[in-house]
Every structure is written in C-alpha cells, then in structure tokens.
Amino acid sequence: MTKIGxxxxxxxxxxxxVGLKGTDGMVEEALRRGAEPLSNARAAAALQELLPLRDTLxxxxxxxxxxxxxxxxxxxxxxxxxxxxERSGAADTRALAKKLIxxxxxxxxxxxxxxxxxxxxxxxGEKQPVLGIPAGVKIYSPVYAATPKAAGELARxxxxxxxxxxxxxxxxxxxxxxxxxxLVDVQLRGYLTIPQEKRLMQGRKTPSPLSEAAAAHAIAGxxxxxxAPDTCYxxxxxxxxxxxxxxxxxxxxxxxxxxxxxxxxxxxxxxxDRILELTEGWPLKLVFTVTGGQGFLLxxxxxxxxxxxxxxxxxENMIVVATQKKLASLGGQTLRLDTGLEELDQQLAGYYRVxxxxxxxxxxxxx
Amino acid sequence: MKRIDxxxxxxxxxxxxxxxxxxxxxxxxxxxxxxxxPKAGQAVASAVGDGVSDLPPALRRRERPALPEVxxxxxxxxxxxxxxxxxxxxxxxxxxxxxxxxxxSPKVNEQLAKxxxxxxxxxxxxxxxxxxxxxxxxxxxxxxxxxxxxxxFQPGGGSQAIFLMASLVRAYFESRGxxxxxxxxxxxxxPSDAAAPAVTGYKxxxxxxxxxxxxxxxxxxxxxxxxxxxxxxxxNPEDTGLYNGQIGELVKxxxxxxxxxxxxxxxxxxxxxxxxxxxxxxxxxHFNLHKTFSSPHGCSGPACGATGVxxxxxxxxxxxxxxxxxxxxxxxxxxxxxxxxxxxxREFMGVAPVVxxxxxxxxxxxxxxxxxxxxTAVLNNNYxxxxxxxxxxxxxxxxxxxxxxxxxxxxTMEQVAKDTGVTSGDVQRRMMDFGMHFWTSHHPYxxxxxxxxxxxxxxxxxxxxxxxxxxxxxxxxxxxxxxxxKTAPHRSTIHQVDERWMDDPEGWAITWKLYNRKYND
Numbered sequence: 001m002t003k004i005g006x007x008x009x010x011x012x013x014x015x016x017x018v019g020l021k022g023t024d025g026m027v028e029e030a031l032r033r034g035a036e037p038l039s040n041a042r043a044a045a046a047l048q049e050l051l052p053l054r055d056t057l058x059x060x061x062x063x064x065x066x067x068x069x070x071x072x073x074x075x076x077x078x079x080x081x082x083x084x085x086e087r088s089g090a091a092d093t094r095a096l097a098k099k100l101i102x103x104x105x106x107x108x109x110x111x112x113x114x115x116x117x118x119x120x121x122x123x124x125g126e127k128q129p130v131l132g133i134p135a136g137v138k139i140y141s142p143v144y145a146a147t148p149k150a151a152g153e154l155a156r157x158x159x160x161x162x163x164x165x166x167x168x169x170x171x172x173x174x175x176x177x178x179x180x181x182x183l184v185d186v187q188l189r190g191y192l193t194i195p196q197e198k199r200l201m202q203g204r205k206t207p208s209p210l211s212e213a214a215a216a217h218a219i220a221g222x223x224x225x226x227x228a229p230d231t232c233y234x235x236x237x238x239x240x241x242x243x244x245x246x247x248x249x250x251x252x253x254x255x256x257x258x259x260x261x262x263x264x265x266x267x268x269x270x271x272x273d274r275i276l277e278l279t280e281g282w283p284l285k286l287v288f289t290v291t292g293g294q295g296f297l298l299x300x301x302x303x304x305x306x307x308x309x310x311x312x313x314x315x316e317n318m319i320v321v322a323t324q325k326k327l328a329s330l331g332g333q334t335l336r337l338d339t340g341l342e343e344l345d346q347q348l349a350g351y352y353r354v355x356x357x358x359x360x361x362x363x364x365x366x367x
Numbered sequence: 368m369k370r371i372d373x374x375x376x377x378x379x380x381x382x383x384x385x386x387x388x389x390x391x392x393x394x395x396x397x398x399x400x401x402x403x404x405p406k407a408g409q410a411v412a413s414a415v416g417d418g419v420s421d422l423p424p425a426l427r428r429r430e431r432p433a434l435p436e437v438x439x440x441x442x443x444x445x446x447x448x449x450x451x452x453x454x455x456x457x458x459x460x461x462x463x464x465x466x467x468x469x470x471x472s473p474k475v476n477e478q479l480a481k482x483x484x485x486x487x488x489x490x491x492x493x494x495x496x497x498x499x500x501x502x503x504x505x506x507x508x509x510x511x512x513x514x515x516x517x518x519x520f521q522p523g524g525g526s527q528a529i530f531l532m533a534s535l536v537r538a539y540f541e542s543r544g545x546x547x548x549x550x551x552x553x554x555x556x557x558p559s560d561a562a563a564p565a566v567t568g569y570k571x572x573x574x575x576x577x578x579x580x581x582x583x584x585x586x587x588x589x590x591x592x593x594x595x596x597x598x599x600x601x602x603n604p605e606d607t608g609l610y611n612g613q614i615g616e617l618v619k620x621x622x623x624x625x626x627x628x629x630x631x632x633x634x635x636x637x638x639x640x641x642x643x644x645x646x647x648x649x650x651x652x653h654f655n656l657h658k659t660f661s662s663p664h665g666c667s668g669p670a671c672g673a674t675g676v677x678x679x680x681x682x683x684x685x686x687x688x689x690x691x692x693x694x695x696x697x698x699x700x701x702x703x704x705x706x707x708x709x710x711x712x713r714e715f716m717g718v719a720p721v722v723x724x725x726x727x728x729x730x731x732x733x734x735x736x737x738x739x740x741x742x743t744a745v746l747n748n749n750y751x752x753x754x755x756x757x758x759x760x761x762x763x764x765x766x767x768x769x770x771x772x773x774x775x776x777x778x779t780m781e782q783v784a785k786d787t788g789v790t791s792g793d794v795q796r797r798m799m800d801f802g803m804h805f806w807t808s809h810h811p812y813x814x815x816x817x818x819x820x821x822x823x824x825x826x827x828x829x830x831x832x833x834x835x836x837x838x839x840x841x842x843x844x845x846x847x848x849x850x851x852x853k854t855a856p857h858r859s860t861i862h863q864v865d866e867r868w869m870d871d872p873e874g875w876a877i878t879w880k881l882y883n884r885k886y887n888d
Contacts, residue, residue, distance in 0.1 A: 150788055162865075328811040332554075332575040351590035359570040360561070362554070363587045 002159060003058045003079075005100035006047075007120070009093055009112035010065035010084075012039045012136040039135035040070045042148040043111040046133040047074050049152025053159060060103050062096045079103075090119045097123035107195070109155055111135040114173045117143050121171045121190040129166055130192050131155055140172040143192045158195040167196040167212060168239050170291075188237060188255055188291050212239075215323040218358045220244040223287055223321060224263075232261045232279045234270070234313070236288030236302050240321050244287060257304045271304035276312060285317040286310075290354075295330045297366045298348065299338030307341045315347065320354045320364070327354065327362055335366040376836040381802040382858045384451040391445060392879045395435040401442055433880070452860040454799065456663060460826055462751065462834045463804030465775045465819030466557070466606050468634045468658035476661070476727040480720035488715040492697050498719055499696035502689040505673075505726045512737070513632070513652050514645025515675035519684045520656075520717030525633040527712050528653035528672025529563040529600070531685070532629040534709045535651060535676065536598045537567055538683045539627060547597035547626070553583045555605035558809050560631050569597060576813065581765030582611045585620075592617075594624050602631040603647075606808070606819060608748065608772035609765060610637065618648040627651070627680075633672065635659040636823055637745060637774035640738030644675070651676040660725035671721040682706045687716055743824035744774050747831060751822050752776050754835035758842050760786065764814050775821035777814060780842070784816045789845040789852050791816040796863065797844070797855035801837045 014030040014037060047070065050057060054076055061067030062082040071078050081099040084092040093112070097120050100108055107129040110120055113136010120130060132144035133151040145151035157163040168191040220243035227233060235241050235258045245252035248263055256269040259278055266278055275284075286305070290297055297320065298305065335352070337345045345367070353361040407415070419427060437445070461469035486495060502520060509518040522528035533550070540547050550564040553574045561571045572591050574583035582605075592599065599621040604610045611617075618628045630644045630652035636659055644652040656662045657670040664670065676684060685708040687698040698716070701708055732740060752772055755761050760783035763776060780791050791807045798805035808817035822831055844852050856862065876882035 146785075147788065153788075325811040327575070328813050331813060332578045351587050353572065353591060356573070359565065360573070361571065361591075362573040362575060363584075363591050364575065365584065365587060 001058050002053075002056055003060055003103065003105045004155075004159070005097075005103070005105040005108035006043065006059050006061040006067040006071055007093055007096050007100070007108065007110040007112075007116075008039050008043045008062070008065065008067040008070060009110070009116040009119075009135070010037055010039055011089070012112035012116055013037075013042075037065070039111045040065060042133055042135040043067065043070045043109075044074060045148035046109060046111070046145075046152035046155070047071060047076065049149060049156050050076075050159070053156065057159075060100055060105050062092065066092060066096060090115070093119040094123040100124075101128060107131065107155065107158060109133060109151065111148075113139055114141050114171070117141045117171045117192060118173045118189040121192055126168060126191055126193050128193065129158065129195055131158075131194050140174055142169045143171060143194050154195055163195050165196045166193050168192070169194050190255055191239060212323055212325060213243075215325070215357060216240045216243040217247070219321045219323070219355050220247045222355055222358050223319065224248060227263070228283070228285075229262060231283045231285060232259060232266065234259055234275065234284065234286045234288075234305070234309075236286065236305070238289040238291060240289045240323060240326070241287055257302060269304075272306040272309060275304070275309045279312070283317075284313050285319060286313045287319045287321060289320065290322045290326060290330070290335060295333055295335050297335040297337055297352070299336065299340070305339075307339050307344050310339055310344060310348065315350065318348075318352070320352045322354050322356060322362075324356045324362065327356065327364065335364050337366050376833040377840045378801050378837070379840075381800065383454060383799070383802065383860045384448075385860050386448045386452065388445065388448050388452070390879070391435045391437065391442075394437050394441060394445060397436055399436045399438050399441075401437060401439045454802065454804065454860075459802045459804060460830045460834045461804065462820055462822045462826060462831065463798065463806055465608075465777065465806050465821040466634060467664065467806070468636050468655075468774075468821060468823055469664060470636075470658075470661055470823040471825040472661050472663040472724065473728065473731070476724040479727060480723050483720050483723065486719070488719075492695070496696055498723065499689050499698070500691075501723050501726045502716060502719075503691050503696055505722055505729070506689070508726075508729050509654065509673055509675055511734075512635075512639060512643070513654070513675050514643035515649075515652060516678045517681045517684060517688070518673050518675040519688065520671050520673050520722050521685050521711065521713050521715075522653070522672035522674055523713045523718055524670040525557070525631075525653070525655045525658070525672045526559040526563055528633070528655070528674045529557075529559045529629075529631060530566060531672070531674050531709070531712050532600065532651050532653060533564040533567040533569065533598070534712070535674075535680055535683050536564070536627050536629070537569075538709045539680060540597055542683075545625070547595055549591075549593075549595045550598045550600055551588065551592055551596055551621075551626075552600045553602075553605060554813060555581070555607055556600070556602040557606075557631055557633065560600045560602065564598070564600060572596075576605075576607070576765075579765070579767060581605075581607050581609050581770065582613070583617075585613055585616060588617050589620055592621055592624055592626065596621065596624060596626040598627045598629050600629040600631065602633070604637050604773050604775070606775070607765060607777045608637075608775040608821075609770055610773050615647050622648065633658055634774070634821075636821070637741060639741040640734065641741055645677075649677075651680060656721050656725040661728040662721045662724040669718045669721050671718050671725070673717075673722075673725075682708070684708050685711050689716060740824045741774075744822070747822040747824060747826060748772055748774050748776060750828065751820060751831050751835060754831065755818075755820070755838065758835075758839045760842055760845070761818070761838075774823070775819065777808065778818040778820070779814050779816050780818060781815040783842060783845050787845045787849045789849050791818050793853050793855065794818075794838075794841055794845070796859075797841050797852045798837065799856040799859040801841070803834060803837055805838070 011027050014035040059071040059076045060079045060081055061071055062084055063080045066084045068078055068080050082096040093116055101124050109131055111133040117132055131151055133148045134144045145154050171189040171192055173187050173189045223244050224247055235244055237255045242252050250265045253269040258268050259266040259270045337348055339345055349367040352364050352366055354364050356362050456469050506518045522531050548570055549572055550569040551572045552560040555576055565571050574587055577584050603614050621628050627650045630649040632652045633655040635654050653672045653674040655672055657664050686701040690697055690699045755778055761778050761780050763778045784790050795805045795807055806819050808819055876885050
C-alpha cells in the first residue's frame with residue numbers, strides 16, 4: 001500500500017470567478033457575490049487519473065472539504081488526519097501538511113493557488129515531493145501542473161516509477177492587494193520539490209540536455225574559478241546561486257543574500273546597510289540570478305540589495321547566472337529592473353553576459 | 368471484384384517492420400565462420416613465414432579478439448532485418464527533418480560512387496587522375512557558389528567542418544600573436560557552432576533571438592563583440608527559416624574589431640545562386656555536401672563538410688590539397704610555399720564518394736539548375752507553411768508580416784498542447800505510425816512545443832500534401848483521442864523508450880563489453 005497525501009484548500013479560486021483577482025481576505029465578499037467553490041472539483045479531476053492505482057493507494061488527507069470527501073467519493077481508501085476549522089484556512093493547510101510528513105507519505109498532492117503553495121512551503125520546506133493541482137485564481141508558481149488532469153498524470157507517472165527525477169520549483173506569491181490594482185508584485189517565497197516531467201522523445205538528433213542540477217553545478221564551478229582574492233562577493237537568492245555555496249561547502253540562505261570573501265563566509269542573510277558596513281573598504285561583487293516567473297533581475301526576490309548597495313557594486317561588478325533552460329523559458333524577453341529608483345534602473349540597464357555554463361554566456365538585455 | 372479505395376493520402380495502415388532481432392554478439396556461436404580462409408600453401412608459407420612471428424611480441428594478441436562468430440547467411444539476414452527496421456529517406460516523405468535537409472540523392476550517383484570501392488587514397492597519382500579532377504573541379508564550383516577563394520574537403524561531417532573553422536581561427540590569430548578567447552554565435556544557429564569552438568578552447572557567447580523578430584539583436588552583438596572576440600560563427604537562415612538581412616552589418620562590426628566571421632552553410636538550401644558568403648563579407652564558410660549537395664546523410668557514416676576560406680586564410684588550410692599544373696592533377700603537401708596548414712581533421716583529402724556524388728549533382732543541374740533548386744525549395748516550403756498554418760492549433764512565432772520563411776520553418780503547437788495536453792514530442796512519436804519523421808527542436812526549447820519542418824526541392828506538391836494531411840490527421844487525433852497520440856508509437860519498430868537511464872552515466876553501456884560488465888547478473 002502506497003501512502004500519499006492530499007490537501008485541498010476549499011476556498012482557493014473563490015475570488016476569481018466573481019472578479020476579485022484572488023481570495024486573500026475576500027472570502028465573505030466572494031461568497032456574497034455567489035462564488036462557487038471549485039477546488040474540490042479540480043482535485044477530483046486530478047484524482048481521476050489515479051484510479052488505475054486505486055487498490056494500491058491510501059490517501060491521507062483532511063476531513064470533508066479538505067480532501068476527505070473528494071477522495072472518498074471516488075472510492076479511494078482514506079485516512080483522515082485533520083479536522084479543519086469551520087472555514088478552512090491557511091492554518092489548516094499548514095497543520096495538515098505537517099501531519100502528512102509525520103505520517104511519512106511518499107508524495108503530497110495539493111489543490112490551491114500561490115498562497116496554498118506558500119503555506120505548504122512554510123510548513124514542510126523542501127522535505128517532500130509535492131505537486132500542485134491548479135485551483136487558485138492566480139498561479140505564478142511553477143510547482144503547479146498545467147491542468148488538474150496533467151497533475152494527476154504526472155503523479156501517476158511518479159507513483160508508478162515512470163518518472164524518477166525531482167526538481168526544485170519556485171514558490172511565488174503575489175501581493176493580491178496590488179494585483180487588484182493591476183500592479184504585479186511577485187515575491188519568491190521558497191522552493192518546493194516536485195516530480196520533473198520528462199518529455200518522452202524518440203529519434204531525436206541531439207543528446208539529452210544537461211539536467212538543471214548539472215547545469216547549475218557547472219555554472220557554480222565557473223564562478224568559483226574566476227573569483228578574485230580579497231574581494232567580497234554577495235551571493236543572491238535562488239537554487240542556481242545556491243550551488244556556489246554548496247561547492248564552497250558554505251551554509252546558504254536560499255531566499256536571502258550571503259556575503260563571502262576568499263572562499264569563506266563573512267555573514268549569512270545580509271541586507272542593505274549591513275552589507276555596506278561589512279564591506280567598507282573592500283571591492284564588492286554580486287552574483288545573482290533571474291528570479292520569479294517574469295524575468296526580474298533586480299527588484300523581486302532580492303530586496304536585500306538596496307539602491308545604496310547596488311550603487312556601490314556597480315554594473316561592471318554584477319555577475320548574472322542562469323541555466324539556459326531558465327532563460328529559454330523567458331523566450332528572449334528583456335530582463336526587468338525595478339530597484340525602486342528610476343535613475344538607478346537606467347544606470348543598470350543594458351546588456352549582461354549571463355553565465356549559463358562553463359565558459360558559456362548568453363547575452364541578455366535588462367531594463 | 369471491388370475496386371480498392373486508395374484515395375486517402377494518410378497511410379493509416381502503415382506498419383514499420385519489427386523484429387525482435389538480437390544484437391550481433393548474441394548471435395555468435397563459437398567456431399562459426401563467414402569465410403574459411405585456406406591455409407597458405409607451402410611455397411607461400413616458406414616465403415612469408417606464419418605472418419605473425421615477425422611482429423614484435425608486444426604487438427601480438429595473447430587472446431583471440433572478442434568478435435562475433437557468425438556465418439555469412441546469418442550475418443546477411445541480421446543486417447537485412449535491421450535495415451528493414453529503419454525509417455530511412457527512401458521509405459518516408461522526408462520533410463520532417465527540419466534543419467537537416469534530407470533531399471533526394473539520385474540513385475545514378477550512388478551507382479557511380481560504387482566505382483570508387485576499388486580505389487585507395489595511397490594509389491599513385493597517375494592512376495587516380497579522374498577522382499583528383501573531381502576534387503579539383505568541385506573546389507572550383509564551391510568557389511563560384513560561395514565567392515570564397517579555396518576549399519578543402521577534409522572534414523568528414525558538418526561539425527568537423529565547424530571544428531576546422533574554429534581551428535583556422537585559432538591558427539590565424541596565433542600567427543598574428545593575438546590572444547582572443549571568445550566566439551560569438553546565436554541560439555538559433557546549429558549547436559555545433561558553439562560546441563566546436565568550445566572544444567578548441569574558446570569561451571562561447573550566445574545571442575538570443577529578439578522575441579518579436581526572431582533574429583539576434585544587433586545592439587546586443589555590438590555590446591559583446593570586442594577585441595576579445597576571435598570569431599562570429601553563425602548560420603543564416605537560422606533554424607527558424609528566417610533570413611537575417613542585417614548579417615552584413617554584423618560582419619562589418621566584427622571586422623571593425625578585428626574578428627573573423629564564419630558562415631555555417633551546412634544547410635545552404637535557401638541561398639544557392641541567390642546569396643554568397645563573399646558578398647556578406649564572411650572570411651570562411653562550410654557546406655555539408657551530404658545536405659545541400661544531395662549526398663545522403665550518413666547517420667555518423669560518410670559525409671563531407673566542404674570548408675572554404677578567403678585568400679588570407681589559404682595558408683592555414685589543412686594539406687594535402689588537390690592542384691592542377693595544366694597537364695596533371697596532383698596532391699600538394701604545401702611544403703613548397705610553406706603552407707603547412709592546421710592539423711588534419713581527418714586523413715587524406717576527404718570522403719571521395721561523397722565528393723563525387725556532390726560533383727555529379729552540380730554537373731547535372733548546372734548553375735541555373737542550382738538556382739532553380741533553391742527557388743523550388745523556398746516555394747515548396749512556403750506552400751507547406753500555408754498548409755501547416757491552416758491546421759487548427761498550429762502557428763508560428765515571429766510572424767510580423769515581414770518575416771517570410773525561406774527554406775524551412777519552426778512552428779509551434781502550443782495551442783494544441785494547451786487544449787489537449789499533447790506535446791510536440793508526442794506527435795513526433797505518433798507520426799512514426801504513419802511512416803513519417805517529425806522533428807521538434809534542439810534543446811532547450813526556445814519556443815514552446817516546437818516543430819521544425821523542411822521540404823527541400825525534392826518532394827512534389829502531392830508529397831507535401833500527403834505530409835501535411837498526415838500532420839492534420841494527427842493533430843485532429845490530439846483533440847479527439849489524445850491517449851492514442853500520447854502513448855504512440857503503436858506501429859513502429861520500438862515502443863516508447865525508457866530514457867531514465869540516459870541522465871546517469873553510471874547506467875550507460877555503449878559497448879558490448881561494458882554492457883556485459885554492468886548488466887550480467
């Protein structure tokens with residue numbers, strides 16, 4: 001019997017159907033406008049794809065609308081681990097996620113939106129393979145499959161062993177208040193581990209591309225090789241930059257900025273004025289990557305790099321790293337700068353040689 | 368008797384030959400032989416001994432070689448069966464190998480090339496004047512087609528030709544005492560345009576396609592093309608089938624900072640008789656004779672990347688070259704005019720049968736025929752583009768009204784994937800059920816769910832219609848019966864391959880010996 005977890009955020013997606021661009025703090029209003037809960041139907045569509053495995057699965061989940069009724073109605077065996085409060089919220093998602101880890105399930109399926117993914121990250125970090133069933137109003141985080149059916153298929157492939165590779169995908173969250181005013185402000189909240197879809201190919205003319213991990217490893221090797229002595233390096237947020245810290249055998253802050261010098265850690269999770277204080281009188285360089293799903297170079301996911309810090313570093317000391325696959329996913333679009341100071345954005349605009357592998361660069365425009 | 372209806376253009380009953388054929392080593396029976404060589408007669412034996420004792424002991428085998436022991440007829444049957452399982456250029460309408468130009472290779476040329484089997488490159492020049500003349504004249508034709516000043520046929524493939532161009536770049540700058548360490552290329556050029564210079568030690572700088580035009584941004588090029596740049600190595604048209612009209616401007620800028628410019632014309636199908644490397648200012652170029660000049664693709668077998676250079680680079684070309692003194696063709700090792708060249712990329716002067724087939728093709732068509740071949744290839748492609756774009760769910764990026772495709776086109780089935788969950792990789796496998804190739808793109812994909820098709824001048828309108836009808840049939844299946852497409856192929860030699868092991872070198876077994884070592888329980 002294989003144990004898997006299921007978390008349904010019953011209110012995810014409520015706001016969208018009634019024009020609210022998100023559900024954070026708007027549940028009452030959404031219901032007043034006649035919104036229909038959708039996430040259980042979405043979760044059911046994903047679970048349909050697991051029916052061929054029904055006799056071998058035990059679905060550990062929350063009671064009723066948090067997953068129990070949806071899994072039960074399809075005839076799956078269930079184990080209820082959590083009773084949600086009257087109107088299930090973020091706290092219930094987190095509580096159930098923690099219980100699923102204690103239950104030692106082999107993967108967790110969750111139906112929701114960006115907020116749900118952030119709650120799960122907060123509760124369990126990168127410990128467990130998970131996979132999102134899209135049910136929220138806004139889905140920016142690539143931890144979600146494209147459709148509920150695709151989520152089910154991917155989960156089935158993973159559970160039957162047809163897919164074995166895992167990937168760390170970004171959990172992004174958006175400020176819904178600003179989004180309602182048509183301003184998109186995406187924050188990197190962390191990373192979740194998801195099964196990686198590998199497209200089956202046949203008769204191809206090119207060998208398998210490097211896995212993301214291997215590409216990041218090569219990038220890290222190149223950055224370290226070219227590091228100058230007696231120079232401070234800020235290592236920005238992200239999984240690509242994390243490999244640099246790993247290869248240097250230094251502790252790393254995944255969604256923060258670390259300061260190193262001569263291969264040693266100066267201080268973890270530094271920010272703003274503290275960076276200026278620590279690096280006074282030292283040459284300073286920055287190694288960072290493109291964050292968020294929208295190709296932000298600066299202004300999202302690395303707010304620790306305040307305008308004063310960026311001014312001290314200067315464009316010529318900025319080392320951008322990214323895997324080719326990540327750049328390819330942006331389709332050649334201009335990288336975005338939003339430091340908060342227009343004048344600084346203009347100074348930093350222009351062409352960057354993004355390190356994409358050993359002695360390999362891709363030219364990207366930023367503005 | 369009822370007349371059989373064969374009006375459908377879609378071969379719904381195609382089935383690839385399929386055998387559970389063991390590999391040759393598994394067919395081995397100890398002692399079985401293909402040819403029993405008679406023992407030498409007494410006179411021969413007394414004259415040459417046993418043929419082995421003269422070898423130094425260190426060179427003699429202690430054990431017999433681990434070769435398969437198979438009789439002639441079993442061997443013949445084995446390879447005949449394998450050959451029937453291939454989906455080769457003579458079986459399918461070869462439109463689905465975009466960027467790779469699979470044009471028809473006239474069978475008469477194959478017959479002519481067979482005549483070379485009995486020749487050897489070490490024969491005395493006087494006995495091989497014919498093939499030397501073929502090399503010499505093909506060089507002259509290549510000069511005319513490209514506008515460049517001299518060609519070598521030594522590279523045994525396109526990537527080797529690019530490697531040679533990178534080696535020429537290195538040799539040129541070394542002779543000038545200049546330390547340049549970067550090569551610029553574009554993401555839609557062939558991956559070898561980056562890989563080969565990387566092997567010769569260059570840092571690679573890629574230009575991305577502009578999201579609107581699909582062409583590299585000239586300003587990005589100027590920002591990174593500096594005195595560190597050794598070469599700009601680029602294909603034009605690129606894999607998208609878009610011709611970059613600004614290429615001359617980029618070449619000019621590269622020259623202004625002292626860099627060399629190398630034109631990847633492996634696929635020259637869009638430019639024969641239309642545009643030349645010389646007029647665009649390139650310092651060197653290469654043509655794949657096995658693409659553009661009709662010699663069939665070798666699948667890692669014999670091929671030829673004819674590489675040409677401008678006057679100032681001739682001293683660096685590898686030797687020997689074939690020359691003509693007005694009476695006789697001869698091999699020149701370059702010693703007389705101190706033309707030692709870069710290191711050989713292959714022995715002798717090139718794969719003679721491939722050069723001969725290209726020579727025949729050029730002679731059969733003549734200058735106007737080459738131009739006509741290009742015009743037909745472009746016309747064929749634009750007809751295919753119209754057919755493809757009328758299939759619901761298929762479209763193309765960079766369609767801004769000015770961007771006419773030339774010899775090929777990269778399409779996208781992004782909409783089909785969004786609607787049905789079926790990917791272009793799935794359709795690629797399904798097309799095999801109809802006996803057709805269907806290529807997606809190099810990795811990583813810059814366009815979602817890509818499809819790259821190129822008809823060349825070979826197929827007729829009927830052929831193109833049959834191919835397009837088959838694509839339309841499969842796309843319709845994506846909407847009506849996606850599972851069949853996702854689980855394809857169903858009528859091919861092999862079902863879906865489990866590629867999990869390809870990511871892990873520990874799991875690779877690329878020789879029989881290694882396979883036995885890793886997978887014998």
